[in-house]
Amino acid sequence: MTTDLHPDAAAASSSFPALARPLALTLGDALGIGPEIIVRAWREGRIGPGVLVIGEPAVLRRAARALRRLHDVPEVPIAVIDAVADLAEVPPGALPVLLPGHREPALAEAPWGTVDARAGRLAAACIRDAVALAMRGEIAGLVTAPIHKEALAAAGEPFPGHTELLADESARHGRPADVRMMLANEELRTVLVTIHCALREAIDRVTFDAVLSTLRISHASAALWGQPRPRIAVAGLNPHAGEGGLFGREEIEIIAPAIAAARAEGIDAQGPFPPDTIFMRARRGEFDLVLAMYHDQGLIPVKYLGVEQGVNVTLGLPFVRTSPDHGTAFDIAGQGRAEADSLVAALAMARRLAAGAAG
Ligand SMILES: NC(=O)c1ccc[n+]([C@@H]2O[C@H](COP(=O)([O-])OP(=O)(O)OC[C@H]3O[C@@H](n4cnc5c(N)ncnc54)[C@H](O)[C@@H]3O)[C@@H](O)[C@H]2O)c1
Numbered sequence: 323m324t325t326d327l328h329p330d331a332a333a334a335s336s337s338f339p340a341l342a343r344p345l346a347l348t349l350g351d352a353l354g355i356g357p358e359i360i361v362r363a364w365r366e367g368r369i370g371p372g373v374l375v376i377g378e379p380a381v382l383r384r385a386a387r388a389l390r391r392l393h394d395v396p397e398v399p400i401a402v403i404d405a406v407a408d409l410a411e412v413p414p415g416a417l418p419v420l421l422p423g424h425r426e427p428a429l430a431e432a433p434w435g436t437v438d439a440r441a442g443r444l445a446a447a448c449i450r451d452a453v454a455l456a457m458r459g460e461i462a463g464l465v466t467a468p469i470h471k472e473a474l475a476a477a478g479e480p481f482p483g484h485t486e487l488l489a490d491e492s493a494r495h496g497r498p499a500d501v502r503m504m505l506a507n508e509e510l511r512t513v514l515v516t517i518h519c520a521l522r523e524a525i526d527r528v529t530f531d532a533v534l535s536t537l538r539i540s541h542a543s544a545a546l547w548g549q550p551r552p553r554i555a556v557a558g559l560n561p562h563a564g565e566g567g568l569f570g571r572e573e574i575e576i577i578a579p580a581i582a583a584a585r586a587e588g589i590d591a592q593g594p595f596p597p598d599t600i601f602m603r604a605r606r607g608e609f610d611l612v613l614a615m616y617h618d619q620g621l622i623p624v625k626y627l628g629v630e631q632g633v634n635v636t637l638g639l640p641f642v643r644t645s646p647d648h649g650t651a652f653d654i655a656g657q658g659r660a661e662a663d664s665l666v667a668a669l670a671m672a673r674r675l676a677a678g679a680a681g
């Protein structure tokens with residue numbers, strides 16, 4: 323193994339719960355920071371045992387060469403495997419890379435930080451391969467490196483992100499899934515009622531059923547991370563949670579009735595609270611989780627605390643899926659500047675969730 327282990331490497335590896343099956347790490351957008359944070363985390367000894375990458379070897383080799391050149395450290399060896407079972411044969415120190423069903427080796431010559439349909443196509447293929455392995459029980463879960471949504475769209479994918487694609491794949495494998503996005507760090511957890519759509523559309527999507535089902539999914543999922551009865555705070559949609567109807571009536575007509583229905587089912591839900599202070603209250607311990615009505619209402623407070631520790635978890639799937647809380651960072655891709663901390667946190671969260679799911 324290389325000599326430049328991260329100071330947290332020993333702590334990270336020793337804290338890994340042993341899993342009976344490996345985790346799959348999907349490549350993400352080949353022209354973003356995904357390949358380099360995978361190689362960097364591996365080189366720093368922070369990925370731990372029982373993990374394989376599903377991706378294009380040539381792309382990972384380019385990332386390994388770039389990091390060797392930029393950080394003057396030994397190049398991470400890549401070991402290509404054809405099946406999960408081959409993981410046991412991979413020599414120590416080599417990064418195991420499972421060949422995806424769809425290949426795009428030429429992406430190793432494409433410019434970093436550019437939108438490329440081939441990268442979108444490869445990213446989607448790696449995700450689908452990982453879901454197939456998860457549904458067959460060959461892996462304990464998947465951790466997805468960031469994709470670029472424009473590249474996904476350029477590849478003709480009808481899904482705006484992993485969350486929607488994973489739900490569709492789950493259904494295609496016979497397991498329809500009502501999923502929600504959670505973003506969590508050490509201080510704050512938020513689950514979103516609506517995600518990847520225009521804000522005007524998001525407001526229309528805030529319905530009684532959407533809020534109630536998000537509460538149900540959040541409540542049911544919390545047992546996986548050891549909180550069987552989470553104290554859930556529900557943010558209002560409008561400023562000051564509508565100020566008694568002065569600034570909108572969604573809280574009165576939609577959100578409060580959904581909270582009441584959830585409470586009648588035994589879910590510890592409270593609100594709707596003014597959105598501008600509920601995250602501060604949750605962060606200081608009044609609540610375990612905040613339900614946010616739309617994407618940025620929930621993600622800004624978590625990411626504002628720093629993208630280093632946040633983890634994106636898809637709730638409601640029949641398999642574990644986590645992801646770093648950041649994107650492809652095209653502005654720094656290929657420069658050796660991307661931090662791998664959130665990827666490491668996503669892997670650690672996936673291990674904990676997979677261990678919990680295994681019982
Ligand atoms: N999990 C995912 O797949 C995921 C998550 C978020 C965004 N995205 C996608 O990524 C693309 C770019 O999104 P964006 O620009 O809004 O956000 P981004 O997270 O890619 O970048 C935002 C800023 O944070 C910095 N940054 C991000 N990750 C970093 C890291 N690990 N180390 C150091 N700096 C880091 C970037 O350099 C940039 O300045 C979009 O297509 C978006 O949809 C994907």
Ligand SMILES: N[C@H](C(=O)O)[C@H](O)COP(=O)(O)O
Nearest residue numbers: 483484485486634645647648
């Ligand atoms: N909404 C997420 C964020 O901003 O972090 C990001 O787009 C990831 O979404 P998926 O996991 O659905 O790709």
